[in-house]
Amino acid sequence: MSLLRRIGGCAAAVLAFAGLAQAVLAAPPRNWQMNLNEPASPTMERIVEFHNLLLVVITLISVFVLALLLYVMFRFSEKRNPTPSKTTHNTVLEVLWTTIPVIILVIIAIPSFKLLYYADRVENADxxxxxxxxxxxxxxxxxxxxxxxxxxxxxxxxxxxxxxxxxxxxxxxxxxxxxxxxxxxxxxxxxxxxxxxxxxxxxxxxxxxxxxxxxxxxxxxxxxxxxxxxxxxxxxxxxxxxxxxxxxxxxxxxxxxxxxxxxxxDAPEATTHxxxxxxxxxxxxxxxx
Structure with a gap:
């Protein structure tokens, strides 16, 4: 249980860092800036929203994969599992690891296509x-x-x-x-x-x-x-x-x-410079x- 609690603590820290990254988006541009500029248009506002969605998705995926990797290394080590499993396939597991990524891609694709069409062109420009x-x-x-x-x-x-x-x-x-x-x-x-x-x-x-x-x-x-x-x-x-x-x-x-x-x-003189x-x-x- 102590290992699981440590993994949970790491996951909470990563999510907190993701929330901090979202909060500093409102900061003005500065030297060595590592985040996005403060949005000044409806298109950029939607880009930031989509960025935040992707940040949550990839953070959850990274935490899940890390936790699964640590658990497998701990649970199925040679000391705790001297006789390795000879399982060749698992239908339920194969269905899950196929459908879940598809669902995640759909969750990402829908707002992505909406944003692409929104930013493409405007019919009634001023x-x-x-x-x-x-x-x-x-x-x-x-x-x-x-x-x-x-x-x-x-x-x-x-x-x-x-x-x-x-x-x-x-x-x-x-x-x-x-x-x-x-x-x-x-x-x-x-x-x-x-x-x-x-x-x-x-x-x-x-x-x-x-x-x-x-x-x-x-x-x-x-x-x-x-x-x-x-x-x-x-x-x-x-x-x-x-x-x-x-x-x-x-x-x-x-x-x-x-x-x-x-x-x-006239052609700009500064071009020569x-x-x-x-x-x-x-x-x-x-x-x-």
Whole structure:
């Protein structure tokens, strides 16, 4: 009984740790963070709920397998069981270890498919945003708000202002209104990229010659950061994504200003700097080897 009590104590500790992991999800992003960002969209909220469900399922399975393994090692050791069993099959046991995993997979699959269909696309979007991945920056188009375009390029370290995160701050942020369904169209002009915004539950491949679609709705004002999540060359690490969510009135003022500011779109000068940085990093790595 003492062994079973110890196993039960270990199981309780693991479940308590799982509950702690769920509680810290509400913490803001920080250096060396090991958990998810605080959700800022309905999609991310559902992703967190699904994550928590999987956490419980895999924790229970791990505890059960560990307890079963320890029990078998203890109960059927050579000392306690000098004559080993010669059982070749057990119909009941075989049915159980077939049906139970199937039931577990169904429990996981149902919310998984619901989440996939929910995050796929939205029928009645309030606005459309198009993101184009390039080596190594992003271009954005607002077809429903004047059809203006601008490039978003990484701000160099020496130009960062106080409070701006390194490698996550572009010169031009995407601006969207809160509580607005945004249809997101993602493509690329050269190689594969990936548009990822963890706090909004968005991660979509940018494929040349193809437009992929998803949607998001920011539920509170703030600035949300992401990066290209597909290795795309020497400047892959220098493709930040920043989305600033503002009130609808402030968004209208920004649109009016952006129409004038981005009336003419030129190739960003910083792209040359990024290419030089990537080439220099590659050369340094080669010389070090």
């Amino acid at each position: 606005m459309t945003l198009k993101a184009i991945g390039r080596q190594w920056y992003w271009s954005y188009e607002y077809p429903d708000n004047g059809n203006f375009t601008f490039d978003s390029v990484l701000v160099a370290d020496e130009d960062l202002e106080d409070g701006q995160p390194r490698l996550l701050t572009p010169d031009n942020m995407v601006v969207v209104p809160v509580n607005t369904k945004v249809r997101l169209l993602v493509t690329a002009s050269d190689v594969l990229h990936s548009f990822a915004l963890p706090a909004l539950g968005v991660k979509l491949d940018a494929v040349p010659g193809r437009i992929n679609e998803t949607w998001f709705e920011v539920t509170r004002e703030g600035t949300y950061y992401g990066q290209c999540s597909e290795i795309c060359g020497t400047g892959h690490a220098y493709m930040p994504i920043a989305v600033k969510a503002v009130s609808k009135a402030e968004f209208e003022r920004w649109v009016a200003k952006a129409k004038e500011e981005f009336a003419r779109v 990024l290419a030089q940085v990537g080439t220099q990093s590659t050369a340094e790595a080669a010389s070090a080897n």
